[in-house]
Amino acid sequence: MANSGQRVVLITGCSSGIGLRIAVTLANDEKKRYHVIATMRDLKKKDKLVEAAGDAYGKTLMLLPLDVCSDESVKQCINNVKDRHIDILINNAGVGLLGPVESISIDEMKRVFETNFFGVVRMIKEVMPDMKKRRSGHIVVMSSVMGLQGVVFNDVYTASKFAMEGFCESMAVQLMKFNIRLSMIEPGPVHTEFETKMMEDVAKMEYPGVDADTVRYFKDVYLPSSIDIFEAMGQTPEDIAKCTKKVIESSSPRFRNLTNNLYTPIVALKYADETGGLSVNTFYNLLFNFGPLMHITMSILKCLTCSCLRRRTISPN
Numbered sequence: 001m002a003n004s005g006q007r008v009v010l011i012t013g014c015s016s017g018i019g020l021r022i023a024v025t026l027a028n029d030e031k032k033r034y035h036v037i038a039t040m041r042d043l044k045k046k047d048k049l050v051e052a053a054g055d056a057y058g059k060t061l062m063l064l065p066l067d068v069c070s071d072e073s074v075k076q077c078i079n080n081v082k083d084r085h086i087d088i089l090i091n092n093a094g095v096g097l098l099g100p101v102e103s104i105s106i107d108e109m110k111r112v113f114e115t116n117f118f119g120v121v122r123m124i125k126e127v128m129p130d131m132k133k134r135r136s137g138h139i140v141v142m143s144s145v146m147g148l149q150g151v152v153f154n155d156v157y158t159a160s161k162f163a164m165e166g167f168c169e170s171m172a173v174q175l176m177k178f179n180i181r182l183s184m185i186e187p188g189p190v191h192t193e194f195e196t197k198m199m200e201d202v203a204k205m206e207y208p209g210v211d212a213d214t215v216r217y218f219k220d221v222y223l224p225s226s227i228d229i230f231e232a233m234g235q236t237p238e239d240i241a242k243c244t245k246k247v248i249e250s251s252s253p254r255f256r257n258l259t260n261n262l263y264t265p266i267v268a269l270k271y272a273d274e275t276g277g278l279s280v281n282t283f284y285n286l287l288f289n290f291g292p293l294m295h296i297t298m299s300i301l302k303c304l305t306c307s308c309l310r311r312r313t314i315s316p317n
């Protein structure tokens, strides 16, 4: 149970990656300012988190089951929190989806929206009324650079994050009237199981209904570039946890929080030209016309960011 003065933080999707690291970082806060409720849909996956949390487990960190795709699970989880009192809700749970749209079933696309969009909406709907009554609270949403800028072959994942950005941009205004803050965290690539899971899915892909040219662009042009970008620009879950901690500790938290400065110019392209031509043409040229140049640039960047020595962790095979 939270001590008086401690802020209650509930985080979704803590079995791995960013959610796990945010939970551990906040639970190990030197001043013990947080009572962390780390949730995951399958508590059998708790070992990694419990081990990483160390002494904090059972003190400043507790666990609850929560599947953001289930109304019942969400309600039950929040009802299990003392007085349903949550000061900070961190919506982190999410799934990726990569590949040519022709090869992805509508059911798979719905699963992504069910988790990344409706999962967040479900959580906010459950927690917001209590926050409104108390006239206080902070809702944090793990978005992505792909919630701001479309990325080829990530069409459906990007759409789910855009949907959430639109939802939150609209909600933020109303919530401010109730003294509830809303913040988006917008990472670029982060080295977690997310990339591994996506690459495993890609390796199993059979591309039904996709023409040979598209398969070739995806496998031989997009995937190698994507791997280069991950290796040159990828952050760690610790980086994202630190950024999230900063956001929740700020006296006037920002609505948008890009975690990776290297992405600022990419996002800026979109706003520099209202016709959209600049960003669409730039991405087209980068991928299809300047592929080798981009590879060299990313290799230089890898060296500059000292990640050239990092083991190749991901591969489309």
Ligand SMILES: NC(=O)c1ccc[n+]([C@@H]2O[C@H](COP(=O)([O-])OP(=O)(O)OC[C@H]3O[C@@H](n4cnc5c(N)ncnc54)[C@H](OP(=O)(O)O)[C@@H]3O)[C@@H](O)[C@H]2O)c1
Residues within 6 Å of the ligand: 012, 013, 014, 015, 016, 017, 018, 019, 040, 041, 042, 045, 066, 067, 068, 069, 092, 093, 094, 095, 096, 115, 119, 142, 143, 144, 145, 186, 187, 188, 189, 190, 191, 192, 193, 194, 195, 197
């Ligand atoms: N990694 C990146 O490059 C990157 C970049 C930008 C944004 N993000 C975002 O960061 C967030 C965390 O991703 P990550 O990189 O840490 O990936 P991850 O290691 O795969 O973690 C995703 C977490 O979400 C959980 N989850 C999935 N579906 C769920 C559901 N229905 N209910 C509850 N939990 C569920 C997973 O639980 P299970 O173990 O049960 O599957 C896992 O704990 C996601 O929202 C993602 O979109 C990631």
